[in-house]
Amino acid sequence: MKKLILVQWNVKTGPLNLVQFPPEEEIIPNEFLLKIWAKHEMNSDSNFCSLKEGKKYYCSLLKIHKIENQPYFIILELDENDDVRIFEEILENIAEDLILKVGKPYFSHVLTETYTTIKHYSDLDEFQIFLRLFEDKNRIDILHILRKGVISKPKLEQNLEEQFGYANLNLDLLLTPFIRLGMISVLNDPGSNISFYLTYDAxxxxxxxxxxxxxxxxxxxxxxxxxxxxxxxxxxxxxxxxxxxxxxxxxxxxxxxxxxxxxxxxxxxxxxxxxxxxxxxxxxxxxxxxxxxxxxxxxxxxxxxxKFNPSYLLHILKKRYESKEISLEQLIHQIEFISK
Incomplete structure (x- = not known):
């Protein structure tokens, strides 16, 4: 990660105030801000988006100030080899506190500390990522569902609501540690939705x-x-x-x-x-x-x-396929992941 940018946005006039850390770095061009805004407008399902323009790589979280009711973009300029998915969770965690402190006398200190926190999070080792996974009851419940093998995104959301009473979860955010640990693979199966495949259990x-x-x-x-x-x-x-x-x-x-x-x-x-x-x-x-x-x-x-290979899935997958719960293609893909 190269820098942290905070932008207050006006839907009529565009960016109002822009601060960044480190302050001496080059300011993000207005044309990139407009493209980020357009991506947020088009993506009503998520408040997180990314933008790649030449060698410039950004991710952005849209957050509404709960008192002013003004939208803010919390933007990170990333290195080309950064995995954008790992930053959504930390931005969600720091966003509200950060924008509530805009304009305070100590805000520059808050901005510096926030930048340091994000840098630290992106450098978490495997043990620390496991801690983040198993500290969260939602993620543990997701793992219980994934232990039956491949599942589509809508079906996973449905199961979480029916079995555990969870509704309107940010699933992409919750799955971040699984992806970083290589425990799941995400595929777009032809003719169906995104599906999640368990590649390792733990x-x-x-x-x-x-x-x-x-x-x-x-x-x-x-x-x-x-x-x-x-x-x-x-x-x-x-x-x-x-x-x-x-x-x-x-x-x-x-x-x-x-x-x-x-x-x-x-x-x-x-x-x-x-x-x-x-x-x-x-x-x-x-x-x-x-x-x-x-x-x-x-x-x-x-x-x-x-982490271990979930070979126990073979027996479960056979029953799920016979009951037409999963397609032949999903069955084959899941077996391939187990066999690697």
Whole structure:
């Protein structure tokens, strides 16, 4: 991502105010703004669009200011190799707060922080994307439906409403982590709507540390704990994911992995999680750390996400095809994805 642009739009006169970060970058031409506006006008199903003009590549989110009732475009200029789909979610998350702070004395600081947040989001690693997927109940319910194999977009929307009571969801936004993780493929099947194909399923589990701690009692506790599989169910996983997104938890895990045998001082661990002892207590409660006499903190287990081939679909697909729930073409495509 190259820059963040915020434009207040007047339907009669065009752009009213334009700010961007970094401020020294070249201003987006008016002709590109008009093309972005036209794309938003033509796309009534979504408030997100993209525009490619030569070497320039933009994506835009249309947001209405809830007090002024004025439309704003939040535009990103992207690098040519950026995947535009990953930016819709973060723009949706930051849009309302950003435009509500337009005109405030500290707005330039807000704009800078927003730019940094978006840059960080686009650089998320696989583990962090999995956290975003499993923190969201809507996405977990979508995964349950996808575990029956290929499904058209209208049918997925219908199932979400009938089974879970969801209506008017932004499905494209919710599917972003699945696409980034390579868990689904999206195809336009001839004569039908867009269809989603499950290419990989995933589960979460605890795994033991690679080295043994020097505390004998703790080593035996770890051996006993992992004598049974530590696969996590979805309900428990949601709480664990939220915990792993607390301030400092990622940094704490990194510190603990660096010296598993000796652990780290309790005070260092506490400082790392912003002096919040409840975070350490919760990590111990969920068996990710072990606090030894409130002096040392040891790594007890790691959270790991595992992708696997959904070969279990073969039996399900046969029944769905026989009941005419899916077409022959959809059946073949889904089997091809499983076979890769």
């Amino acid at each position: 589960y979460a589990c605890r795994i033991p540390p690679k080295q043994s701690p020097k505390v004998v009692d703790l080593e035996q506790k770890i051996i006993k704990f992992f004598s049974i599989p530590q696969i996590l169910d979805d309900d428990l996983l949601q709480d664990i994911v939220k915990l792993h997104q607390q301030p400092g938890v990622k940094e704490l895990n990194s510190l603990l992995r660096e010296d598993v045998p000796n652990g780290i001082d309790y005070e260092i661990a506490l400082t790392t999680v912003r002096n919040d002892p409840t975070i350490l207590e919760e990590l111990e409660r969920f068996s990710f750390i072990y606090i030894y006499e409130e002096k040392q903190v040891f790594l007890f287990s790691n959270l790991q996400f595992v």
